[in-house]
Amino acid sequence: MDNNTKRVRRTSRPGSDSFGGDSGILNERVLVLVFESLKWDLHTLTAVAAVNRKLAAVAARLLWRELCLYRAPRMLATLTSGSIPSTAAPGGRIDGGWKALAKLMLFCCGYRGGGGGDGTGFPSPSNSPGHVAKASRFSKTSGRSFLAKKCRGDLLYVSDPCEHPAAEAGEDLGVYRGIFRGFMRSKTRAFLVKRGVRLEEKVRCPYCGARVWSMTAARLVPRSAARRLGSRDGGLEYFVCINGHLHGMCWLIPLSSSDEDRAEEEEDGESDGDDCEGKEENGSTSSSREDVMVK
Numbered sequence: 001m002d003n004n005t006k007r008v009r010r011t012s013r014p015g016s017d018s019f020g021g022d023s024g025i026l027n028e029r030v031l032v033l034v035f036e037s038l039k040w041d042l043h044t045l046t047a048v049a050a051v052n053r054k055l056a057a058v059a060a061r062l063l064w065r066e067l068c069l070y071r072a073p074r075m076l077a078t079l080t081s082g083s084i085p086s087t088a089a090p091g092g093r094i095d096g097g098w099k100a101l102a103k104l105m106l107f108c109c110g111y112r113g114g115g116g117g118d119g120t121g122f123p124s125p126s127n128s129p130g131h132v133a134k135a136s137r138f139s140k141t142s143g144r145s146f147l148a149k150k151c152r153g154d155l156l157y158v159s160d161p162c163e164h165p166a167a168e169a170g171e172d173l174g175v176y177r178g179i180f181r182g183f184m185r186s187k188t189r190a191f192l193v194k195r196g197v198r199l200e201e202k203v204r205c206p207y208c209g210a211r212v213w214s215m216t217a218a219r220l221v222p223r224s225a226a227r228r229l230g231s232r233d234g235g236l237e238y239f240v241c242i243n244g245h246l247h248g249m250c251w252l253i254p255l256s257s258s259d260e261d262r263a264e265e266e267e268d269g270e271s272d273g274d275d276c277e278g279k280e281e282n283g284s285t286s287s288s289r290e291d292v293m294v295k
């Protein structure tokens with residue numbers, strides 16, 4: 001910390017002996033230009049944000065947002081606009097903060113065990129470490145498969161599952177993540193609150209550290225989610241934090257031809273509520289205008 005601080009001080013403009021104002025490296029335009037030239041390198045930004053509180057504040061307000069914008073402009077535009085009154089005006093705030101969103105875009109959180117403890121069969125001793133994701137495909141269509149019928153009006157991006165080898169033969173662990181647009185005003189949140197679903201005691205959001213609801217415990221997991229992931233009913237669990245970040249795991253079963261046939265008949269698993277609205281896409285290999293690749 002001290003060394004870093006000294007280095008920053010040396011690069012400051014002569015005569016500038018404080019970290020205030022626009023001097024030297026703290027000039028935000030200069031910082032943005034520097035990071036543009038570095039293609040918004042995640043590790044460099046993480047290191048710079050750790051130098052001191054001032055840089056951490058600039059990163060929290062500006063640099064992490066710029067990174068998100070650089071990596072996934074369309075996804076960011078969708079998350080920060082639309083029919084739902086925006087929780088994140090350009091230049092403004094986003095639920096959970098920009099750093100958490102950047103982390104969610106770029107980082108697979110792995111699996112740490114000790115999940116919901118709700119009988120989904122996830123082995124608590126098997127820890128699968130998180131890692132920077134090489135590339136992730138986020139999809140709104142995929143996200144729709146994770147919404148119960150009564151919550152279909154919500155907008156949710158979900159990534160393809162990242163495959164993690166598991167000790168159990170034949171099935172790998174799939175780890176996926178996602179984010180709601182405007183979660184505070186979402187039907188999903190309203191439903192959780194109205195039904196009095198309790199926040200989990202032991203699980204925290206790996207992206208922002210906030211408390212989470214288990215969608216399994218809330219019985220808000222439609223069957224379409226398992227199909228979408230290539231998992232089996234009951235072979236998945238996911239959590240949504242109070243800021244609208246989703247993280248989850250599933251058992252991935254090897255696809256047989258009959259499974260593929262079944263996947264063709266995309267339909268909703270829930271029998272109550274309104275009709276399913278979207279059937280335009282299925283299968284994890286097809287791509288859509290709505291999909292976003294984040295590298």
Ligand SMILES: [Zn+2]
Binds near residue numbers: 108
């Ligand atoms: Zn992973």
Ligand SMILES: [Zn+2]
Binds near residue numbers: 205209242244
């Ligand atoms: Zn979160």
